[in-house]
Amino acid sequence: MSQARLASCVPLPIEHKTLVSVVEKAKDWALMHGVGMRDKQHFNKDTIQIAPFVLLPSPFPRTEFTKAVDLQPVLNELMHKVAHDDKFLENTLQNALEVDDFTAKLYDIWLKVREEGIAQSQLSLGLFRSDYLMQKADGNRIKQVEFNTIASSFGALTSNLPAMSRYILKQLGYGDMIKNMPENRALSGLCSGITAAFDLFGVSDAIILFVVEEVSYNICDQRFHEFYISETRPELQIVRKTLNEIYEETSINEKGQLVLDSKPVAVVYYRSGYEPAQYPSVREWDARLRVERSTAIKCPSIHYQLAGTKKVQQALAEPGVLEKFMGGGTPTERVRDIFTGLYSLDFDESGERAVEMAIADTERFVLKPQREGGGNNLYGADVRDALLKMRHSRERAAYILMERILPPLVSGYVVRPGAEVPPPVTDLVSELGIFGVIIGTKDKIYCNKQVGHMLRTKLADANEGGVAAGLGALDSPYLLDL
Ligand SMILES: Nc1ncnc2c1ncn2[C@@H]1O[C@H](COP(=O)(O)OP(=O)(O)OP(=O)(O)O)[C@@H](O)[C@H]1O
Numbered sequence: 001m002s003q004a005r006l007a008s009c010v011p012l013p014i015e016h017k018t019l020v021s022v023v024e025k026a027k028d029w030a031l032m033h034g035v036g037m038r039d040k041q042h043f044n045k046d047t048i049q050i051a052p053f054v055l056l057p058s059p060f061p062r063t064e065f066t067k068a069v070d071l072q073p074v075l076n077e078l079m080h081k082v083a084h085d086d087k088f089l090e091n092t093l094q095n096a097l098e099v100d101d102f103t104a105k106l107y108d109i110w111l112k113v114r115e116e117g118i119a120q121s122q123l124s125l126g127l128f129r130s131d132y133l134m135q136k137a138d139g140n141r142i143k144q145v146e147f148n149t150i151a152s153s154f155g156a157l158t159s160n161l162p163a164m165s166r167y168i169l170k171q172l173g174y175g176d177m178i179k180n181m182p183e184n185r186a187l188s189g190l191c192s193g194i195t196a197a198f199d200l201f202g203v204s205d206a207i208i209l210f211v212v213e214e215v216s217y218n219i220c221d222q223r224f225h226e227f228y229i230s231e232t233r234p235e236l237q238i239v240r241k242t243l244n245e246i247y248e249e250t251s252i253n254e255k256g257q258l259v260l261d262s263k264p265v266a267v268v269y270y271r272s273g274y275e276p277a278q279y280p281s282v283r284e285w286d287a288r289l290r291v292e293r294s295t296a297i298k299c300p301s302i303h304y305q306l307a308g309t310k311k312v313q314q315a316l317a318e319p320g321v322l323e324k325f326m327g328g329g330t331p332t333e334r335v336r337d338i339f340t341g342l343y344s345l346d347f348d349e350s351g352e353r354a355v356e357m358a359i360a361d362t363e364r365f366v367l368k369p370q371r372e373g374g375g376n377n378l379y380g381a382d383v384r385d386a387l388l389k390m391r392h393s394r395e396r397a398a399y400i401l402m403e404r405i406l407p408p409l410v411s412g413y414v415v416r417p418g419a420e421v422p423p424p425v426t427d428l429v430s431e432l433g434i435f436g437v438i439i440g441t442k443d444k445i446y447c448n449k450q451v452g453h454m455l456r457t458k459l460a461d462a463n464e465g466g467v468a469a470g471l472g473a474l475d476s477p478y479l480l481d482l
């Protein structure tokens with residue numbers, strides 16, 4: 001059954017006066033529970049403003065939600081195996097490396113630590129997030145947008161949101177709806193990964209290092225991890241440092257430990273380091289190499305980060321590749337079922353066909369470079385322009401082509417800082433992210449679980465919905481039994 005629009009959890013629109021009142025309540029709730037971010041225009045460390053959010057939980061089919069939740073440990077393990085398959089990463093990334101300087105630099109670090117024999121024997125910590133959109137034309141079944149292996153964000157903020165939605169639904173007289181909102185324990189789950197890694201490191205006076213940007217706008221999401229760990233494990237010390245500070249303040253001791261303030265570092269959790277602008281000079285790259293060389297458990301290790309590239313996502317969809325990592329059978333079929341069309345743009349017959357196909361029908365595709373952080377993909381006419389320009393240039397191998405997923409519409413109110421109150425009812429689309437935790441070495445997995453979810457919802461006509469980028473809004477699923 002295909003539905004072009006999913007029913008909202010309560011009848012819309014809400015009467016004007018009531019709406020004004022609940023929006024005010026929701027904003028105050030959000031501010032007072034840290035559903036916030038720093039203001040990019042007027043940055044001030046003394047103030048937090050609301051993060052954009054959707055007033056009422058958005059509908060999501062229960063079967064598809066459960067499917068994504070159940071699949072997470074399978075995907076965690078798949079990505080863990082991919083990350084530890086040197087040959088596969090090498091073959092898959094080869095062409096992109098020649099033209100993508102950023103991926104090449106990450107890859108060089110991986111080569112160095114491999115030569116030194118370090119990477120493979122060590123524990124890696126993955127705090128992953130697999131993202132999905134529903135495909136309207138396919139009965140609203142979920143399709144994977146991408147798999148994030150570094151700085152997967154918003155687990156903390158979205159763990160707070162269901163409580164806000166429950167409060168608002170009650171205020172509106174729909175308290176009975178609450179039962180259809182799944183609990184979200186992403187924050188505690190993600191933190192349990194960090195503390196489990198710390199325990200496996202096994203040095204009681206070691207510290208946990210968060211790698212952060214020079215300026216953190218998404219400060220609440222990051223700090224909540226720190227606060228949660230401090231509350232549940234008060235003996236643990238967390239330090240926040242930029243890559244440049246790591247360059248200046250750390251060293252490696254004779255045991256191979258990363259040392260900061262005379263203390264060994266047990267876990268390094270990257271909330272920065274996923275895009276070129278975060279490495280403005282050679283110092284940041286040197287810092288990354290130093291961390292990677294050390295015995296600290298990296299989240300992610302460099303090979304996890306490489307496994308999270310778009311190129312790897314595309315390669316996994318090629319015939320026989322899932323079988324290679326997972327064998328055949330039902331789990332493999334379940335994973336294949338969430339893939340949408342993914343095409344390499346390498347200089348070979350299938351790459352040529354993909355170029356032709358995309359130029360002829362641009363609306364069907366998204367063109368993606370090997371980048372994270374949002375705002376890098378091309379859509380619509382830009383796909384044709386870009387492909388016509390780079391058709392004969394090696395640059396094109398740094399991109400992949402992906403079928404565009406067209407999700408069903410949902411209606412809702414997006415509450416934004418500084419926007420008019422009450423907001424209008426708008427057409428929106430939702431993207432589900434499922435968080436996963438994995439800890440393991442090449443040969444042994446110590447922990448592998450699904451830990452929670454996030455929903456972010458954007459205007460139906462926006463291409464991308466990054467919340468930090470100001471396009472999307474934080475949301476919670478309201479599960480529909482269709
Ligand atoms: N195949 C697709 N069909 C429709 N929309 C897509 C598709 N791929 C990506 N998008 C949209 O673009 C956004 C960014 O894409 P993607 O997640 O691949 O890039 P990213 O830079 O890694 O983003 P992030 O910062 O979320 O990790 C997605 O959240 C989604 O809204």
Ligand SMILES: [Mg+2]
Pocket residue numbers: 146147148371372373374
């Ligand atoms: Mg990403």
